[in-house]
Amino acid sequence: MESPTQAEIEDKLRGEDLKIWLELWRAEQGPAKPSALKLIASAIPFPTGRSLRVLDLCCGPGDAGRAIHSRFPHAQVDFVDRDPFFVSLCGAVNRRDGIPGRTLARDLSEPDWQKDLASDYDVVVAVNAMHWFSMTAAAELFGDIFQSLRPGGAFLLLEPVGAESRFASGFNAWQKEQPSQHKHEDWMRFWSRVNALLGCDYGGYLGEPDQNRIGDKLSVMQWVDLLRDASLESIDILLRDTEKVVLAAVKP
Numbered sequence: 001m002e003s004p005t006q007a008e009i010e011d012k013l014r015g016e017d018l019k020i021w022l023e024l025w026r027a028e029q030g031p032a033k034p035s036a037l038k039l040i041a042s043a044i045p046f047p048t049g050r051s052l053r054v055l056d057l058c059c060g061p062g063d064a065g066r067a068i069h070s071r072f073p074h075a076q077v078d079f080v081d082r083d084p085f086f087v088s089l090c091g092a093v094n095r096r097d098g099i100p101g102r103t104l105a106r107d108l109s110e111p112d113w114q115k116d117l118a119s120d121y122d123v124v125v126a127v128n129a130m131h132w133f134s135m136t137a138a139a140e141l142f143g144d145i146f147q148s149l150r151p152g153g154a155f156l157l158l159e160p161v162g163a164e165s166r167f168a169s170g171f172n173a174w175q176k177e178q179p180s181q182h183k184h185e186d187w188m189r190f191w192s193r194v195n196a197l198l199g200c201d202y203g204g205y206l207g208e209p210d211q212n213r214i215g216d217k218l219s220v221m222q223w224v225d226l227l228r229d230a231s232l233e234s235i236d237i238l239l240r241d242t243e244k245v246v247l248a249a250v251k252p
């Protein structure tokens, strides 16, 4: 059986209670995320009345872009993800909420992923996304993000992190004792509902993740180095909790 097309998915989502889908995703993403998104939106160094151009990369259902829109009500937000289900869900919620901008299916592993996107965004945001790529691919993507920003534009990202190798063993032992942000049953709840809606094993179509993906082991400073190597400046660690880091940087 073929993977459902975006048009078919959009059709199936019509009439669905989008609030329930967003709640399932919120549970899957863990209890710390809403406050981290609020921090990301709050840290954007521009007046809230500005008509910002925002790009939400690997947007999933679009939480990050809409968190920014709620602080910058005149912002125009473009959302990009490779997964047709997420693109369809994100587009449906954006239409419901009247968020101006485009919601596009793009694979960031493809060299032309930026085609017909702006090159003067005020803000690029990536949440729980860049760790899906290998170090080489992430370094290239950070270069692309630099190109997408106007001078003075800001890049904000939230990613899972580990500790530097000298500290990793003790840190990992401590981390195991902390409440986990993610529960397998929340993940199952979301994806089994997707499968039920689409009438197939949807996850199976997405294939195996990149075996060389960064995952959750990169240290905060290694993420900072990636930002530095992409010529971004004013780099700050806005938050580091038991599992994640929120970083911000500016294109000079």
Ligand SMILES: C[S@@+](CC[C@H](N)C(=O)[O-])C[C@H]1O[C@@H](n2cnc3c(N)ncnc32)[C@H](O)[C@@H]1O
Residues within 6 Å of the ligand: 029, 057, 058, 059, 060, 061, 062, 063, 064, 080, 081, 082, 083, 086, 106, 107, 108, 109, 126, 127, 128, 129, 132
């Ligand atoms: C953990 S989800 C996070 C989604 C969203 N940023 C959020 O915070 O809810 C990771 C997202 O990255 C997307 N993704 C992974 N690899 C991608 C690629 N090569 N191109 C575009 N999107 C990708 C997935 O489809 C998924 O939506």
